[in-house]
Every structure is written in C-alpha cells, then in structure tokens.
C-alpha cells in the first residue's frame with residue numbers, strides 16, 4: 001500500500017486581488033489540483049497589512065503573521081507565495097528570506113523580478129530551491145512556460161506583444177466608446193487590473209518589467225530592465241485613436257525585444273512604445289485586459305500566446321500552475337539557463353533601424369505651418385506617405401496635423417523633429433508612433 005504524499009504547505013504574503021484569487025482557486029479546484037500535483041496544496045499561513053479586513057474569503061483557518069519575513073521563515077512552510085508587489089520593501093525581504101531558508105518562492109511580482117530576479121535566482125540555485133514567476137508576465141497566459149519549455153529548442157529571433165492589460169483596456173475602450181482616458185483608467189483600477197500605483201501601467205514601466213523578463217528567458221540573457229527604452233500611453237489622445245482608425249489602424253502599447261548582430265558584437269534591443277497596429281495584424285484584435293505575446297523561433301516559426309493578462313482569476317491560475325510544478329518536483333533554473341551562464345548583451349541603438357511612423361503635431365492654425373513641417377521632414381531625410389490636417393480652428397487656435405511616413409531610418413525622424421524644436425508654430429511636442437510591421 002502506498003502512503004499518500006505529504007501536502008505542499010504554502011504561505012501567502014499579500015491578500016489583495018491576486019492573494020485572495022489564489023485562496024479561492026486552491027479551494028475551488030482542490031480536487032483537480034491534488035490529482036494533477038500528486039498531492040494536496042495547503043495554505044498554512046498568511047500575512048498582509050490588515051488582519052481584520054473583510055476580503056470575502058475566510059482566513060481564520062490559516063496562521064497569521066504580521067511580519068512577512070517571519071512568515072517566510074516558518075518551519076511549517078515549504079513554499080512562500082509573494083503577492084505583495086513593489087520591487088523592494090517587504091516583498092523583496094520576504095522573498096530573500098524564503099530562498100535563503102531553502103524554501104520555494106512563487107511570485108507574481110514583475111517589478112521585483114525585473115530588478116532583483118538575478119539575485120533571487122542565484123539564491124534559489126544556491127539552495128536548490130524553486131523560484132517561479134509565471135504570473136509576473138502576461139497574467140494567466142503560460143508564456144514563461146511557453147518560452148522556457150515550449151520553444152526551448154529554438155533560437156528566438158524576436159519576442160513582442162501586448163504586455164499590460166490596463167493600457168490595453170484603456171486604449172481599446174477609448175477606441176470603442178470614445179470615453180475619456182481618466183475615466184477608463186479609473187474603471188481599470190476598479191476592476192483590479194491596475195498596479196497599486198497606476199503610473200507604472202500608463203507610463204509603460206510595468207510592460208517594460210515584463211519585457212525584460214521575457215527577453216532574458218527568450219534570449220538567454222541577463223535581465224536588463226535599465227536597458228529597456230520606455231514610452232507610455234499618456235500622450236496618446238482620443239484624436240490620435242480616431243485618426244489611426246481612419247487610416248486603418250488601432251493603437252496598442254507594444255513591447256518588443258530582439259538580438260541583432262552588429263560589427264561590434266551582439267546587441268539587445270528592448271523597447272515599449274505605443275504603436276499603430278494595422279487591422280489584420282494578430283495584435284489588432286487584442287482587446288480589453290487581454291495580453292498577447294508573439295515569439296518567433298528559427299524552427300517553431302511564429303507562435304502567438306494570447307489570453308487574460310490581468311485580474312484575480314487568470315493571475316491566480318498562473319500562480320497555482322507554478323505551485324503544481326513545484327509539488328511535482330518539476331523545477332529548473334528560474335531563467336531556464338543557470339544565472340552564471342546567462343549572456344550579458346549590451347543594449348542596441350535603434351536609430352539605424354527603419355520603420356514607418358505616424359507623426360502627430362498640434363500646430364497654430366496659420367499660413368506657412370505645413371510648409372515649415374514638410375521642410376523639416378525633407379531636411380531630416382523623412383519621406384512623407386500621407387499628410388492630414390484636421391479641420392479649422394477658431395482664429396489663432398490649434399489644429400492637428402498627422403502624417404504617415406514611408407519606411408526610413410528612425411534617426412531621420414528624430415533629426416527632422418529636432419529641426420522643429422522651439423518653433424513657435426508648434427503647440428507642444430509632436431507625438432511619434434511607429435507602425436508595427438505585419
């Protein structure tokens with residue numbers, strides 16, 4: 001007769017959207033999980049800011065710790081699940097304590113992994129403890145698993161996609177309803193998609209955290225968050241979304257990474273920026289808090305991972321999948337390759353790359369302005385494919401001028417715009433949005 005395996009005993013630090021989602025999922029799907037994990041997964045202890053808060057789940061059966069580091073060191077815990085958030089502070093302290101004590105760590109915290117992932121992976125490898133973070137990138141989509149396992153036999157040429165549910169919710173809702181940015185952001189916050197500080201979402205930082213993690217796994221490089229070039233969506237206006245629509249595009253916040261060979265050696269390009277995406281491109285149909293990641297492998301071809309990128313259920317699903325892997329003893333190097341063997345690739349300069357762009361100006365409505373802009377484009381070496389001026393303003397007011405360029409070096413657009421800097425024909429800085437190739 002066989003003895004049933006001992007349960008995997010977990011502690012949960014952080015009982016917010018995701019923490020409560022994990023407690024619910026582990027209870028609702030306990031039977032399925034035990035069957036697939038080969039043993040039960042049991043919550044033994046929890047910690048958060050406010051013990052008495054009504055969270056809609058009963059935490060009375062679990063031991064309570066005020067101090068998350070003490071939680072991480074408990075003798076009756078095998079794996080700590082960090083769902084607090086923040087790159088440093090109690091999340092990092094409790095994660096370090098868990099790994100140093102030889103316990104497993106599961107986290108949804110992309111900020112922490114982007115900043116301290118190599119240190120934590122080093123601790124995990126030193127004590128042969130599992131460190132897993134599927135929920136940190138693209139919520140419920142198994143994209144870390146997809147790249148660590150599914151494409152592991154490939155050299156990846158490119159990884160890109162929609163990595164922030166809040167921005168995607170804002171952009172696609174504004175597109176559909178014409179609603180105001182601030183109102184839609186408030187809805188995303190109310191629905192639990194946004195970060196505690198939503199500036200991380202709308203400024204592109206959250207997507208950059210995720211991109212740096214994906215690039216590390218996809219290309220076998222050291223995580224280099226500082227090397228990501230970041231632009232968020234705060235400068236995108238409803239008028240840009242309407243103009244893009246008229247041209248046959250939607251606007252999406254896209255993170256992209258690739259490695260290019262240059263005469264100076266390999267260079268890692270990582271950037272997050274709002275892009276025009278042609279209707280017909282797979283990313284154009286990605287709406288609401290959905291995420292999508294495209295990975296191009298030299299043997300697999302183009303793979304598309306798509307699904308819910310945020311929210312309690314999908315994120316809890318990814319956390320629980322990591323726990324099941326740990327319960328099955330399916331562990332490996334956190335970044336697929338041991339930390340010591342990850343490559344350090346310097347960041348690429350994008351200026352020599354070519355692309356088509358949408359450029360939007362707000363200009364004073366007076367004679368000669370268009371000539372000034374087109375002269376700057378000519379002198380910067382930018383070829384204009386189409387140019388649209390919207391309406392007329394009241395006398396002396398502002399109008400929007402949008403153009404689409406032919407494909408050309410990115411550096412030329414920067415050069416042309418530098419020629420316009422300080423011009424009193426312009427009201428504010430122009431907005432440049434690249435057009436994502438099909």
Ligand SMILES: NC(=O)c1ccc[n+]([C@@H]2O[C@H](COP(=O)([O-])OP(=O)(O)OC[C@H]3O[C@@H](n4cnc5c(N)ncnc54)[C@H](O)[C@@H]3O)[C@@H](O)[C@H]2O)c1
Nearest residue numbers: 014015016017018048049083084085108109192310311315
């Ligand atoms: N919400 C999502 O859709 C989602 C998706 C993927 C990843 N994540 C990540 O999961 C983590 C948790 O996100 P969330 O949305 O559940 O956050 P949340 O704000 O809803 O919950 C955070 C929890 O941590 C506790 N906490 C925060 N700071 C604390 C402190 N200084 N001391 C003690 N307790 C503290 C809070 O009391 C709360 O219980 C974050 O790293 C986030 O980036 C969230």
Ligand SMILES: N[C@@H](CCO)C(=O)O
Nearest residue numbers: 164165166193195310
């Ligand atoms: N704030 C994040 C949560 C999921 O990581 C988002 O909107 O995508």
Ligand code: NA
Nearest residue numbers: 134137139141
């Ligand atoms: Na994921």
